[in-house]
Amino acid sequence: MRAWTTLLIVICFCLTACGGGGGSPGTPGPTPNPNPPPTATTGTLAVTASGLPAGTNASVRVNGPSNFQQDLTGSQTLTGLAPGSYTVTAAPVTAGGVTYTASPTTQSAVVTAGATASVTVAYGGAPVNIALSQVASNLDNPTFLTAPAGDARLFVVERAGRIRIVDNGNTLSAPFLDISGRVFTGGEGGLLSMAFDPQFAGNRYFYIYYTDPQQNIVIERFSAASNPNLADPTSGLVILRIPHPGFTNHFGGQVAFGPDGYLYLGTGDGGGAGDPNRNGQNLNSLLGKLLRIDVRNASAAQPYAIPAGNPYLNQAGRRAEIWAAGLRNPWRFSFDGNQLYLSDVGQDRREEVNIGAADAAGLNYGWNTMEGTLCYNAATCDRTGLTLPVFEYDHGTNDANGCSITGGFVYRGSAIPGLQGRYFYSDFCRGFLKSFLAGGGNVGEQRDWSVGDIGNVVSFGQDGQGELYLMTSRGIVYRIVRSTTP
Structure with missing residues (x-):
């Protein structure tokens, strides 16, 4: 009986402690947040x-x-x-x-x-230091160098009308192409440049820029033969022939494919001091211009078409081939991705490089109203609507700084990473090698490279791997290489 009484007392005590029988409800828990913060998703x-100097990006x-x-x-x-x-x-x-x-x-x-x-x-x-390594010599007035993308060979254009192949340091005896019998080489004429079709691996097409015996500027397409070191001389298709009567200078000379796949060519103003025929500002003339044409479906019946974005398409009194105007003698231009670097040889005072978006249509670079940023014709020096150069230099007393710019390329090779993005150029009258870095409408990091006496620099070239070369009037081709000496 005493045991049962004790058990009942223990049970009652437990019920009271657990809140049973109407006892204390205990401490309440936290109130849930009605608007919990969202779970992070980013x-x-x-x-x-x-590690960079102050002010260096x-x-x-x-x-x-x-x-x-x-x-x-x-x-x-x-x-x-x-x-x-x-x-x-x-x-x-x-x-x-x-x-x-x-x-x-x-x-x-x-x-x-x-x-x-x-x-x-x-x-x-x-x-970073560079040097020049000779890769070919005894060439006949080399004017240009190029190669299909990824190709180890070098295709060197000779002014007389031949294209030579340099393969692993050896200049092949048989020319890739020889049209010397129909090339005018007087004055500034000759076979001046070439460009491989972007689809060369499949269609085997390449294009050349030369002057014919009547002094016309000619763009002609050829095909490579079954032997990859020879072109088919019977495959020629004239794409465009531009009359250039009278003077034997200012033929321009560059043909190149842009990032849009269209063919561009830079023509001189027709020659004579000061553009006497006013071709640079005449939109009904193909001289003194940068032209853009579509050659993808070229045939004898229709050698080229006009791209839809050309600025003067279907405009009376204006040539639809024109992409940009106001040029004196654009001997060399080049594309770097979606940027265009266009150098224009000056008259008496200034040499210039125009830099801008490759898709900027209808620009007027000012000649012969302007020579660089200087007024050339002071009586009518209206700069309205003109695009002035991003970079220029003055000839100086007795042409101490140069007199004829030789435009080049932006370095995009892999052998010298420190040169990435630098634009290289020279001057025919001074034979220097210089570079700058362009960005935001300005240029910086200008450098004059000490590479010794190389003579008159006629042109730059770019191989199939993006490495750069230069050609001199001495018939020598040099490659820009890394130097181990300061």
Whole structure:
């Protein structure tokens, strides 16, 4: 009986402690938030750039999911990024003759939602020096050099009307093409340049720019033969013939394919001092212009078509082939991605390089109203609607700085990373080798490279791997290479 009484007392005590029987309800729990914060869906990437001199921009590209891409010029924190793996690539930067390279050049970072990933791009510097390496000699007035993309051979154009192949340092005895019997070489005439079709691997087409015995400017297409070191001399198709009567100078000379796949050619103003025939500003003349034509379906019946975006298409009194006007003698121009570098030889005072978007149609570069940024014809010096050069230099007393610019290319090869993005040029009268870096409508990092006495530089060239060459009036072809000496 006493045991039962004790059990009942214990049961009653437990019920009271547990709140049973109307006891204390205990301490209430936290009240749920009716508006909870959203779950993070994006992350952050902090990129830190170090090791560059003050005022020098980094060159960093970030790639990530969903085709994300952003270029950075310094330390920056990127927010709102989709989770995933990001690649950070740093290109070399040159300042004050020193190239700064990041190590490693490529890094990866994983961005997670609600968190910050970090990458440090650490640059280290070393001087950049170049030299010229002779790759061919005893050529007959070489005027140009090119090659199909990826091809190890060099195709060197000779003014007399031949194209020679240099293969592994050896100039082949048989010319790739010889049209010397129908080329006018008086004055500034001759076989002046060539361009391989973007689809050369499939269609075997290439195009040449020359002057014929009547002094006309001729653009003609040929095909390579079954022997890859020979062209088919019977395959010629004249694409365009431009009359150039009277004077024997200012033929222009460049033919090249643009990033849009169309064929461009730069024609001189017809010759004579000061453009006496006023061709540069005459939109009914093909002289003194940059022309753009479509040759993809060229045939004898219709050798070219007019691209739809040409600025003077279907305009009375204006030639539809014209892409840009106001040029004196655009001996050389080149494309760098979607940028056009167009050098124009000056008259008495200024040599110029025009730089802009390759798809900018209808520009007027000013000749003969302007010579560079100087008024050439002071009586009618109206700059309205004119595009002035991004870069120019004065001849100086007794042409101390030069008198005839030889435009080149932007370096995009792989042998000398420190030269990436630099535009190289020379001057026929002074034989120097110079470069600059263009960006934002300005030029910087100008450098005069000490490469010794090389004579008159006639032209630059670019091989199938993007390496650069220059040709001299001495019949020598040089390649720009890295130098191990300061």
